[in-house]
Amino acid sequence: MIKYFLLLFLPILLSANLTYVFNHNKEVALLESFDIEASFLYDPIMNQMKTKKSTIKKNKYFFKAMDEAYTFIPAIKSILAKHGIPPEFLYLAMAESNFSTRAYSKKRASGLWQFMPATGKIYGLKIDEYVDERRDLIKSTEAAAKYLSQLHKRFGKWYLAAIAYNCGGGRLNNAIRKAGSDELSILLDPKKKYIPRESRFYIRKIVALAMIGQDEQFLMHSEYEHLLNRANAYSISTVRLSSGDSIRRLSKMIGIPLIELKKLNRHLKYDFVPPYAKGYDVYIPYIKLNEFKRKYTPEPMKNIYKVHVVKSGDNLSKIGKRYGVSYRVIKDFNKLKNYRLSLRQRLIIPIDSRIKSKKIDTRHYYMVKKGDTLESISKAYKVSVQNLKLQNHLRGSLIRIGDRLKINE
Structure with missing residues (x-):
């Protein structure tokens, strides 16, 4: 009887043990990608975070965020790989913004990687009347990758780069000097408080999120199983629109709902691209690229937008109020060198040409x-x-x- 019992349950016990060893090895490898020692697996606060987020309700919330970012996660991973950054840093973006390009903090940080305006501009992100490229999923990721690479070069370990991303390189440098060490276990000392409490929790949160993200067993038995089959190649494409072109026109041309196009282009402040001389790049689903190439041709702005003929008493401010458009935008669209207008001058007003010429x-x-x-x-x-x-x-x-x-x- 005992022999029969062993024959029946031994494969199950062996399978469970192999699964444990496999998961343990994966978690150790994950820590190594951050240059963190394996002993961190037993950090009580990190494990508490992991357990709390692994409840059914929280887990579904986690994977729902992953699902909504399904389209552009491959692009993020590709950019990180290009810069030699471990793919697990994907979860730094999740810790920062929950993968929302619209995320905005009280401190004025914005976008997927939560750049402050000054830092964003240092890393080449444009912020002006028309765009906020901190919300540009590709350009902001390129900027974050460059920033993280510099932090890693400065501090030598990836977990230090992650902490510095949160609290600043200067503050982390002072913390290391005071602690006399850059070991994670020492820097996380809650009594000495070498680094801010937020940063002590930050690195743990990233690790906990990464461990949940590689939980294949949960995925295989959930409605999010398709996340396992996500390709590593780009699933979005970059295309260039001519100066001031309408994204509403683009959505109709390639047959993609305007709301979906806007999700990929949260950095645009208006329903048109900036009136820059060389045009501007936007993102579309990769499957629509061939259709774009076949159908897209630049269109004169007078054929897309409303044309206003200047009358006596008109000025840019008055015209702007009439159409609900900033006077600065009208000035830029018409490439005016100053604010002076002449009678019967024709001005492009970037609103749908079908809107009647009555006051809004x-x-x-x-x-x-x-x-x-x-x-x-x-x-x-x-x-x-x-x-x-x-x-x-x-x-x-x-x-x-x-x-x-x-x-x-």
Whole structure:
């Protein structure tokens, strides 16, 4: 009987043991990619994070975020690999923004990798009237990869690069000097507080997320099994539109819903690309690339947008208010060297050409003036601040003179 029992259950016990060894080895290899010693597997706070996030509800939330980023995760991995950065740093982006290109913090950090404006500009990200490339999933990842590479070159270990990304190289350098060591176990000392509490939890969070992300057993028995089959090649393509071209026109041309096109191009502040002389790159699904090549031809802006003929008494500010468009945008689209206009001058107004030439109802749009705040506008129009933020896709309370705000839907 005992012999029969052993024959029946021995394969199961062996399988369970092999699975444990396999998972253990994978976790050790993951730590090695961060230059972290295997003993960190027993860090109680990291394991608590892992266990907490591994509950059914939290796990589904985790993989839902992975699923929504399905289209561009291969692109992120390819860029990290190009710069010699371990693929596990993908989870640094998840820790920063939960893979949301629209993420915006109280400290004004924005995008997938949560760049501050000054740091973003140092690494070549453009932030102006038309774009915020901190939200550009490709350019921001290139910038983050360059930044992480420099931090690794400076500190010599990948876990130090990750910590420095969070608290700053100068602060980490001071912490190492005070501790007399760059060992992770020493830097994480909660009593000595060599690095900020946020950073002590930050590196643990990245490791915990990476371990959950490689949990193939969960994936195989869930609705997210398809994530296992995700290709490593790019699933998005970069295409160039001519100066000021409409992405609404592009969406119709290649047959992709405008909302999906916007998800890939969160860095665009308007429904058109900037009126830069050389045009501007946008992203489309890879499967639409051939269709784009067949169908796309630059179109004169007068055929896409509204044309306004200047009348007596007109000025850029007045015209802008009429159409709900910033006067600066009108100036740029028409390549005006100054603000002077002449009678019967024809101006391109970047709104749909089918919109009638009547004044836009101010109940629906408002042009921000000097001294305006979201609070003052909400009181004037009896609309909540939260409503204004939702309608205008605002993460914070920052608005600028000339901005066009939607008042109600």
